[in-house]
Amino acid sequence: MGSLKNAIIAILVPLPSIVFYLCFLNSSPFPLPSNLHQWCTDRPLLLANILFFLNVNLLFWLIGLLLSNHWMIDLYWTVIPVMLAHYYEAHPKAEPSGLRSRVSVLLTWAWSLRLTHSYFRREKWEWGAREDWRFSDMRRRHGKQWWWISFFAVYLSQQVFLMGICLPMYAIHSSNKPWDTWDFIATITCITGIIVAYFADTQLYNFVQRNESLKEQGAPILLNLDKGLWGYSRHPNYVGEQLWWWGLFMFAWNVGYGWMFWGPLVNSMCLAYVTLLVEQKMLKKEYRAEAYRQYQKTTSVWIPWFRFSIGGSKQKKG
Structure with a gap:
């Protein structure tokens, strides 16, 4: 109701x-x-x-x-x-x-x-x-x-x-102004952002659903999502969202409105702050705090990249 x-x-x-x-x-x-x-x-x-x-x-x-x-x-x-x-x-x-x-x-x-x-x-x-x-x-x-x-x-x-x-x-x-190469690049950037955000959100949703199922079965839950896109970035959903907005700005820049960069810039700054809040929230959960600290040490915060060992060398994805 x-x-x-x-x-x-x-x-x-x-x-x-x-x-x-x-x-x-x-x-x-x-x-x-x-x-x-x-x-x-x-x-x-x-x-x-x-x-x-x-x-x-x-x-x-x-x-x-x-x-x-x-x-x-x-x-x-x-x-x-x-x-x-x-x-x-x-x-x-x-x-x-x-x-x-x-x-x-x-x-x-x-x-x-x-x-x-x-x-x-x-x-x-x-x-x-x-x-x-x-x-x-x-x-x-x-x-x-x-x-x-x-x-x-x-x-x-x-x-x-x-x-x-x-x-x-x-x-x-x-x-x-007629369509040109920069419009094509902007379009590809926007589409990439939408696709990345969709798959990141879907992987997160499946992870949450899997843990809910494990709880119902009385089995230990998975502590971290570190597979798929989340194995290359700790916040791939935010990466996708930023690609979308910066891609949209590229259209504006191409037609002479470059001053509008402050919109996606403020949004990126806001997402940086939200990232800090999310990670602090994760670390407050005692049952997964240590696992998340290890995740922070081995996985890029935003820009997708290969995993690193704690010593700093690149790890292959397993």
Whole structure:
């Protein structure tokens, strides 16, 4: 019942932005007043940020307070980039290139479907089953102050990250420069990132499922995932995710928007911090702490590479 309620909330919650944008379209049967329409037309980036602030920061935050669970932002991380891609493509100020625009939108859909599938698979196909463990930790740490701190920590910060890394979508649909070699390289980078992230998430999911099965049987669990992609990098899922966002930025750089590098850069810095949190969490689990320390000594943290022995020489994969 709770999952159904959360599903209904999640489906209804973006409607304010969707309805507003439908009224903004020139073909709308319920058009905006001409002055407001012109103001929105002249400010595509500002309008996107205003809608994010009102619909996500404020509305999601209020719903999260009522539910005592800020789970929705995780789900909408997989959806908002798709909405932004179509918004920037269809905006009256857009100058889409044709092939570059179509390819970037298709890639964004592929990325979103991969991440959405991973999210629901991890949550056992339930809506809002649990809150991100980092938010739960902050909730316990801040206690009664969490209700207002959550607005900044969970939502306002997400606007900076998400709107920043999605800026290349604006650039892509603001240039009619012909497709060239750099667009092809950007496409291959994005596809590689999606594939790497998918297989890394799948291997992690299978590892977790295997341990749950072993627990039910009363058998010893596997302490570390160090096979497949995880034998070359301790966080291959983050590697794939970064490849996707840096590949998207390459499209923007190629059409003259190199200043947008700060979006994927901030995201990479955020993932570096999240990496520290994840590894600290692993080391706090006494039953696997020593095994994880050995894993840290023999396996690259991010960039995939061959294993090293504790003495520093390369090891062959077994």
